[in-house]
Amino acid sequence: MTPTSGVDRAWTDPACPVARTVDLVGDRWSLLIVRDAMDGPGSFTEFRQRLGIARNILADRLRRLVDDGILTTSATPSGKRHVYELTDAGRDLFTTIVALRQWGERHAFAAGERHSTLVDRAGEVIAELRPHSVSGVPVTAETTDVRRVD
Template identity: 70%
Template sequence: MTTPLGSAREWTDPTCPVARTIDLVGDRWSLLIVREAMDGAAAFTEFQQRLGIARNILADRLRRLVDYGILTSSPNPGGKRHIYELTEAGQDLFTTIVALRQWGERHAFIGNEPRSTLLDLDGSPVAELRPQTPAGKNLTAATTRVDKVG
C-alpha cells in the first residue's frame, strides 16, 4: 500500500521540507537506489549487482521507496519477481541527484581522480545547477531566508 508523501507520520521537523525529504530518502541506500533506477535498473538483482548491497537491506529500502510513492512495483511478466520504476515523485528527485553529484564533483574528489560524468544525450556536460531569482540573479544562503511556520 502506497503512503502519500505528505501523510501523517513522525517527522524529524514537521514544517521543514528539507527534513521531510531526508526522512523519506536521506539514507545512503535509498538515494543510491533512486540513482540506479534513473540509470535504468529495474529488477532486484540489477540493484543488488550494481550497488553491492545486502539482500535484506535492499528489500527493505525498495519496500519503503514503494510505500513512500517514490517507486512503483509490478510483477515481472516472465516470473514471480518484481520490476521497479520511478514514479513522478521519484523522477522529480533528478534535480536533487544532480545537485549532490555536482557538489561531489567540486568537493569530494582530489585533483584528477577518476569520476563519472553526467552528460546530456548529445554528449555535452550538464550545466551547473544554481538557485536563481525569477529574474535570473544567483542566490546563496546569504541572499535568501526561510519563512518559518508558527
Template identity: 65%
Template sequence: MVGTAARTEEMSWTDPTCPVARTLDLVGDRWSLLIVRDAMDGARAFTDFQHRTGIARNILTDRLRRLVERGILDRQTAPTGRRRNYVLTEAGRDLFALIVAARQWGERHAFAPAEPHSLLVDESGQPLPELRPTDAHGRPVDVDTTSVQHDRCP
C-alpha cells in the first residue's frame, strides 16, 4: 500500500511548512473527522456512516473518496464479498489521539456542567484520563512553555 506521504505529494497546501495546517488540509472538515470517529467506533459500510452521521449521500461519497485517496481509509471487500467496506489505515488509526483530544475539549467546553454526553471508556469501562502533552522528561507542557521552530527537519 502506498503511504500517506506518497499520496500527498500532489496536494496544494494551505501552509506548506506547518504540520497543523497539513493535517487540517487532509482531514480537517467536519464530515471527514466524523467519518474517522465512526470508523474508530466500528462503522465500515457506506450505510453505517450515513446512518451515524446523517450526512447526505453525495457528500459522504466525496469524503470517503478523499479519505481513501489521502491514505486515511482503505476499501476492502466485506467478508460476504457483496460489498466494499472502509477500514482505517495505519495513518487513520494514528488520528486516535486527535479524536480523543477533540472529544475531551468538547466535554470541557461544549456542554453545560450536568448535560449528558457520550463517554469514551477503556476496556475496563473507565473514562480515559485527560490527554496532557509532556516534554522529553515527562513534565507537563502548555502554550506558555513551548515554541515552534520553523522550517526544521526532524
C-alpha cells in the first residue's frame, strides 16, 4: 500500500511534498532504517544489531515503512524469517540520504573530526549535490519560489 492509494491520513500539510515526505520518513529511526536498507536486504535482527534500536520501536518503524510502500518483506529460503528490502520508492530516497549525509559532513562535525564518507564502487568521493533548473542553471532558496498546484 502506498500513501497515494486512497488511504485516509492526517497529513501535516496536505499540499506540501516536503511535509508529506517528513510524515512518511522524517523520524530518526525511519531514516536510519532506510539508510541501512540501502546496503541490501536485512532481517529484523540485523537492523536491531546495527542500529541498537529497541525491539518495539523497530517493529513499529518497519511496519510503517512497509505500509507506506518504502520497504517490502519476503521470506528467506528457509521460511523461518523475513527480510526487508527497499521498494522503488525506497530506493528513490537515495538522493535524500546523500543530501542529508553531505549536510552532516559540512555542519554536524567539528573541523578535523573523523566521520565516514560516501564513495562510489571505484572509491571516488561522491560529488556535492546542488540543485539546478531543468536548463542546468544552479538554484538556491533565494532564487526559487513554491507554486501551489490545484
